[in-house]
Amino acid sequence: MYRKNAWEKYVDTKLVFDFAEGYKNFISVAKTERLAVRESIKLLEKAGFKDAGKLKSVKPGDKVYFINKNKNVCAFIIGKKPLIDGLRILGAHIDSPRLDLKEHPVYENGGFALGDTHYYGGVKKYQWTTIPLALHGVICKKDGTTVEVNIGESEDDPVVGITDLLIHLSADQMSKTLSQAITGENLDISLGSIPLAKEKKDPVKANVLKILKGKYNIEEEDLVSAEIEIVPAGKARDYGLDRSMVAGYGHDDRSCAYTSLLALLDTDEVEYTACCILVDKEEIGSVGATGAHSLFFENTIARLAVLTGEGHPIYTARIALENSKMLSSDVSAGYDPLYASVSDPKNVAYFGEGLVFNKYTGSRGKSGSNDSNPEYYAWIRKTMDDAKVSWQNAELGKVDQGGGGTIAYILGNYNMNVIDAGIAVLNMHAPMEIVSKVDLYEAYLGYRAFLTAK
Numbered sequence: 473m474y475r476k477n478a479w480e481k482y483v484d485t486k487l488v489f490d491f492a493e494g495y496k497n498f499i500s501v502a503k504t505e506r507l508a509v510r511e512s513i514k515l516l517e518k519a520g521f522k523d524a525g526k527l528k529s530v531k532p533g534d535k536v537y538f539i540n541k542n543k544n545v546c547a548f549i550i551g552k553k554p555l556i557d558g559l560r561i562l563g564a565h566i567d568s569p570r571l572d573l574k575e576h577p578v579y580e581n582g583g584f585a586l587g588d589t590h591y592y593g594g595v596k597k598y599q600w601t602t603i604p605l606a607l608h609g610v611i612c613k614k615d616g617t618t619v620e621v622n623i624g625e626s627e628d629d630p631v632v633g634i635t636d637l638l639i640h641l642s643a644d645q646m647s648k649t650l651s652q653a654i655t656g657e658n659l660d661i662s663l664g665s666i667p668l669a670k671e672k673k674d675p676v677k678a679n680v681l682k683i684l685k686g687k688y689n690i691e692e693e694d695l696v697s698a699e700i701e702i703v704p705a706g707k708a709r710d711y712g713l714d715r716s717m718v719a720g721y722g723h724d725d726r727s728c729a730y731t732s733l734l735a736l737l738d739t740d741e742v743e744y745t746a747c748c749i750l751v752d753k754e755e756i757g758s759v760g761a762t763g764a765h766s767l768f769f770e771n772t773i774a775r776l777a778v779l780t781g782e783g784h785p786i787y788t789a790r791i792a793l794e795n796s797k798m799l800s801s802d803v804s805a806g807y808d809p810l811y812a813s814v815s816d817p818k819n820v821a822y823f824g825e826g827l828v829f830n831k832y833t834g835s836r837g838k839s840g841s842n843d844s845n846p847e848y849y850a851w852i853r854k855t856m857d858d859a860k861v862s863w864q865n866a867e868l869g870k871v872d873q874g875g876g877g878t879i880a881y882i883l884g885n886y887n888m889n890v891i892d893a894g895i896a897v898l899n900m901h902a903p904m905e906i907v908s909k910v911d912l913y914e915a916y917l918g919y920r921a922f923l924t925a926k
């Protein structure tokens with residue numbers, strides 16, 4: 473069971489470091505699910521993938537993609553075998569924990585204009601205070617137009633942020649638990665402090681709204697139908713004196729989304745139709761039209777069956793899914809030497825030991841997990857070993873220490889074989905998460921091997 477450190481495999485590490493540069497660029501731009509879809513489509517089109525909505529038919533070797541509400545993308549390379557024989561599916565999520573502006577967000581208090589938020593996904597609230605934050609998203613107006621918001625990323629942009637109490641007056645706060653010291657209702661962003669002259673009621677708020685009107689031509693009420701996500705500002709960076717790691721926002725799960733997508737882009741001919749699906753809403757339970765529970769994926773396979781002209785499309789889609797193999801590409805908790813007590817050292821993911829397989833996630837007796845079949849796991853082991861991919865096995869933590877979920881069990885409902893396979897992350901769900909560059913590269917190699925395996 474000894475696992476060699478993957479760095480030792482590489483005499484020349486240039487491939488590993490170059491791959492990480494592409495990834496750093498991707499996550500520095502793709503800070504929301506919409507932006508991740510946009511960047512993915514750029515990469516897909518550059519690699520010759522065509523918008524399936526514009527096609528009448530497809531044949532083996534064709535490369536196509538489908539988009540759902542600008543928040544999911546599903547790309548395929550059509551295989552030589554019929555769809556009904558099953559697909560090779562790589563699935564990852566492109567949403568990440570963050571703060572969202574409320575529908576009625578802007579208010580004034582004590583000479584400040586503030587933006588009221590509601591956090592999205594599981595966050596340790598104290599980690600989101602006193603750091604520079606950026607705003608990304610869309611404002612949809614009644615006239616049918618959409619305005620895109622992007623503030624805080626370029627050098628000369630302002631940033632926003634959430635204040636925290638000075639240590640000098642924190643006697644009460646410091647005696648609270650970490651979960652109580654910062655409340656969700658207090659995660660409000662500072663938007664401004666200049667009053668609009670002549671305005672009697674809430675002059676600072678009025679000034680901020682005037683700025684928004686000037687920049688985006690919107691009224692306050694337009695924010696009701698907006699989707700503004702507040703995320704850490706700035707680019708992903710090299711981490712560690714040896715530059716072996718990447719520090720950035722959204723490794724969960726854009727590290728697996730990017731490597732899955734690149735694996736598909738760098739694959740050519742396939743026996744079984746190869747697929748990469750990127751979904752939204754995983755961090756809040758894979759719900760809604762753009763989450764993994766949505767019928768979008770099943771419907772997309774049916775649409776694909778229409779394009780391949782194969783049998784009854786609904787029947788073909790159902791049976792194709794049943795005969796499919798999937799890697800649920802999602803991150804795993806990396807071993808942290810500072811918090812070693814939460815992990816079982818034999819069943820934890822170590823940085824540098826490659827692609828992580830989780831037979832199950834879940835919590836309290838594997839509850840809520842997709843407990844993968846051992847027959848399938850054996851096939852996975854052979855596939856990885858034949859391709860000389862560095863891989864390891866892990867659970868999220870010690871038994872009854874906590875737990876988590878992925879989209880694996882949702883696709884498992886189609887009666888397909890699914891296993892979680894991803895990248896070890898430190899600081900998971902924090903504004904600055906960490907991954908290893910060699911794990912990123914091994915994940916890419918593992919995903920590629922999976923797509924073409926017999």
Ligand code: MN
Pocket residue numbers: 565724725754802803878
């Ligand atoms: Mn995840």
Ligand code: MN
Pocket residue numbers: 724755901
């Ligand atoms: Mn997560």
